[in-house]
Amino acid sequence: MLRLAIVDDHGIVRAGFREMLVDELGIRIAFEAASGEEALEKLREHDCDVLLLDLSLPGQSGIDVLRIVRQRYADLKVLVLSGFPEERYALPMLRHGANGYLCKDCEREELLKAIQTVARGRRYVSGRTAELLADDLAGESTAPAHESLSERELQVFLRLARGESVSGIAEALNLSVKTVSTYRSRLLEKLALASNAELAAYALQHGLMVA
CATH class of the missing domain: 3.40.50.2300 (Response regulator)
Incomplete structure (x- = not known):
């Protein structure tokens, strides 16, 4: 069974x-x-x-x-x-x-x-x-930048896009505030964005808003 x-x-x-x-x-x-x-x-x-x-x-x-x-x-x-x-x-x-x-x-x-x-x-x-x-x-993918994110980066990205604070994300994922801040900086660099507002806009544009 x-x-x-x-x-x-x-x-x-x-x-x-x-x-x-x-x-x-x-x-x-x-x-x-x-x-x-x-x-x-x-x-x-x-x-x-x-x-x-x-x-x-x-x-x-x-x-x-x-x-x-x-x-x-x-x-x-x-x-x-x-x-x-x-x-x-x-x-x-x-x-x-x-x-x-x-x-x-x-x-x-x-x-x-x-x-x-x-x-x-x-x-x-x-x-x-x-x-x-x-x-x-085949190397023919036109995949958007977010598909290259690691699992943890994707977690942090989606929470930031929903408007969660760095301290709130750190508590939810059992990470230090410094670690989450590092992930945020890495995300902005990988996605070529400049702020949390742009992260949210990117998520909306690509239909990625989860939960």
């Missing part, structure tokens, strides 16, 4: 995926969670094989959760479910440890295929993501 967890802050979305999977033989819902903190707490209490993880969560974002899961649960498979198209986050999430990336408007058959693929230890790549990967490998 494959144990599946659904992490999304919208109850109607969780119910929708639960309804899609309720009659599927061989799959059991291990738990549901409405936030990153709740997901991490329940992972300590329940065994799970595949985590369906939304990117946009209150508090700890899906990116935060992915980072922690990769540190603590090496064998847990993570399938990112997102309202953002592949062009926005698929490649960064795969690079940072996700086993697959799927848009929320997927059909039931594609969801099942993705779950079964990652459960077998393989990566699930949609047709569009495969094109993006091929372009990237």
Whole structure:
């Protein structure tokens, strides 16, 4: 029996995926969670094989959760479910440890295929993501600058773009204020920007606002 967890802050979305999977033989819902903190707490209490993880969560974002899961649960498979198209986050999430990336408007058959693929230890790549990967490998990618950010840089970037303070980010990510300030300076340099306001504008322009 494959144990599946659904992490999304919208109850109607969780119910929708639960309804899609309720009659599927061989799959059991291990738990549901409405936030990153709740997901991490329940992972300590329940065994799970595949985590369906939304990117946009209150508090700890899906990116935060992915980072922690990769540190603590090496064998847990993570399938990112997102309202953002592949062009926005698929490649960064795969690079940072996700086993697959799927848009929320997927059909039931594609969801099942993705779950079964990652459960077998393989990566699930949609047709569009495969094109993006091929372009990237061929050096033909026109990927925006944010795709080159490290996992931690992406975390800090998205929090700064939401208007969080350096001290608040330091507390949330268990980093020193000096370290976060260093990340901020590095981000401004990599993205060729000059201020937090420009970081926010960049995030909006590229449709990257998470949580």
